[in-house]
Amino acid sequence: MQLTTFTDYAFRLLIYLALDPERTATITEVSDYFGVSRHHMVKVVHRLGQGGFITTTRGKGGGLKLARKPADLKLGEVIRWMEPSLSLVECQHQGKEGRCRAAPSCRLNGILDRAMAAFLATLDRHSLADAIPPNGNSMARQDVISLPHANASPIAGKSK
Amino acid sequence: MQLTTFTDYAFRLLIYLALDPERTATITEVSDYFGVSRHHMVKVVHRLGQGGFITTTRGKGGGLKLARKPADLKLGEVIRWMEPSLSLVECQHQGKEGRCRAAPSCRLNGILDRAMAAFLATLDRHSLADAIPPNGNSMARQDVISLPHANASPIAGKSK
Numbered sequence: 533m534q535l536t537t538f539t540d541y542a543f544r545l546l547i548y549l550a551l552d553p554e555r556t557a558t559i560t561e562v563s564d565y566f567g568v569s570r571h572h573m574v575k576v577v578h579r580l581g582q583g584g585f586i587t588t589t590r591g592k593g594g595g596l597k598l599a600r601k602p603a604d605l606k607l608g609e610v611i612r613w614m615e616p617s618l619s620l621v622e623c624q625h626q627g628k629e630g631r632c633r634a635a636p637s638c639r640l641n642g643i644l645d646r647a648m649a650a651f652l653a654t655l656d657r658h659s660l661a662d663a664i665p666p667n668g669n670s671m672a673r674q675d676v677i678s679l680p681h682a683n684a685s686p687i688a689g690k691s692k
Numbered sequence: 693m694q695l696t697t698f699t700d701y702a703f704r705l706l707i708y709l710a711l712d713p714e715r716t717a718t719i720t721e722v723s724d725y726f727g728v729s730r731h732h733m734v735k736v737v738h739r740l741g742q743g744g745f746i747t748t749t750r751g752k753g754g755g756l757k758l759a760r761k762p763a764d765l766k767l768g769e770v771i772r773w774m775e776p777s778l779s780l781v782e783c784q785h786q787g788k789e790g791r792c793r794a795a796p797s798c799r800l801n802g803i804l805d806r807a808m809a810a811f812l813a814t815l816d817r818h819s820l821a822d823a824i825p826p827n828g829n830s831m832a833r834q835d836v837i838s839l840p841h842a843n844a845s846p847i848a849g850k851s852k
Contacts, residue, residue: 533695533775540781547794566793607803615693621700633726634707640823643767647814654807663800 539614541568541576543663546585546610550602550660556595576614583613598660607663608656618652620644699774701728701736703823706745706770710762710820716755736774743773758820767823768816778812780804 544566549557563573577596580586587599598605612618621644623632632638704726709717723733737756740746747759758765772778781804783792792798 533693533699533771533778533780535693535780537782539693543781543800544792544794547798547800551794607800611693618693620693620695621703622697632704634704634711638707638823639825640703640707640767643815643818643822647811650814651807651811654810655803658803662803663798665799 536615538576539611541573542580542610542614545576546660547663549586549596549598550664553598553602556597558595579614602661603659605660606656607658608652611655618648620648696775698736699771701733702740702770702774705736706820707823709746709756709758710824713758713762716757718755739774762821763819765820766816767818767820768812771815778808780808
């Protein structure tokens with residue numbers, strides 16, 4: 533039971549942007565920073581843009597920024613928007629008359645729905661601001677400097 | 693975000709057995725009933741046996757039965773035992789010093805842990821008995837009769 537890489541990368545990108553919300557980042561910089569495929573990150577950026585989580589501007593000085601304050605961006609929203617499905621088992625995808633022959637006698641679906649609701653409710657009580665340290669920027673700066681290959685970081689870039 | 697097929701099949705098998713707990717079923721019968729790979733179901737049976745969820749006996753008259761009453765088998769236990777991992781994102785697999793460079797500044801892990809705990813707590817409040825109808829056996833019998841190819845069902849078998 534895992535989130536997709538798509539959602540994982542979305543969280544990474546949002547956290548990266550939240551660490552220095554005033555600064556405009558680029559896709560190349562973010563994908564280099566995390567050592568992940570730029571192609572994959574382009575798709576994540578597109579999806580987050582569509583959902584109103586980030587703004588993207590083209591041209592010189594353009595790039596990515598959070599569309600909202602970190603405190604106004606609930607973590608549950610991110611999962612609901614990024615995950616292709618929150619149906620935990622096959623028969624939930626396919627409705628009550630799905631492929632599982634036990635479906636007519638099975639009450640598991642409703643219980644799994646309630647468990648998923650509890651999962652999302654917990655995430656809805658937390659914002660992106662809770663996912664970074666209270667003194668995010670300065671702390672992150674220190675972390676990044678202590679890591680190898682820090683050239684791709686917006687924060688390391690600033691502190692050079 | 694989905695449970696593995698392994699866990700999905702475990703739930704199907706447990707529900708199948710719970711619908712008629714006194715009867716001994718066979719792996720072939722269960723995999724035929726659900727139209728799933730027997731090979732896969734053998735692995736599920738082995739794992740559920742190891743976890744003390746079902747008993748398996750060899751030879752004539754042998755087969756599968758629940759090791760406990762449905763009411764004594766919490767659904768959260770099944771997921772904890774069957775899922776290869778309950779780490780929602782890559783960095784949770786690898787600990788705090790995992791591959792994600794944002795890990796030192798990231799507080800998402802702890803929030804995801806709390807969300808997963810809420811998910812499992814909901815499932816721990818429900819037993820296998822809650823996953824079948826209160827009048828499980830008779831209701832299931834009717835369901836199965838109304839389905840095509842009912843020959844593989846233990847319940848249809850009884851009602852022949």
